Amino acid sequence: MSDFHSIDSRTHVRKYLYVFYSLMVLTVVTVSVSYVHLPFIAALIVALIIASIKAALVAGYFMHLISERKMIYALLVLTVVFFVALMFLPMLHHSDPGMVG
Numbered sequence: 001m002s003d004f005h006s007i008d009s010r011t012h013v014r015k016y017l018y019v020f021y022s023l024m025v026l027t028v029v030t031v032s033v034s035y036v037h038l039p040f041i042a043a044l045i046v047a048l049i050i051a052s053i054k055a056a057l058v059a060g061y062f063m064h065l066i067s068e069r070k071m072i073y074a075l076l077v078l079t080v081v082f083f084v085a086l087m088f089l090p091m092l093h094h095s096d097p098g099m100v101g
Contacts, residue, residue: 019062022057023054023057026050026054030047030051
């Protein structure tokens, strides 16, 4: 019985170590990309992609949300809706100042 728990815990530890190593590599990539002089929009897109991958790894594995598929997709859709709203509301205000506020 203890052999089963030992093997089971080894696989979990190995999985967490892979996630940790992935986060470390992505951190090095983030720092490396900061030294590349990209246009502002391209740098923003690259930074958001790397940050999203890192956030997904942390939320999925360290917060044990990887098995909560339905809830994760619902929260992801809600996050995208709010993100799009927060990006476009200032643009609407700048294009027509009398429209909002």
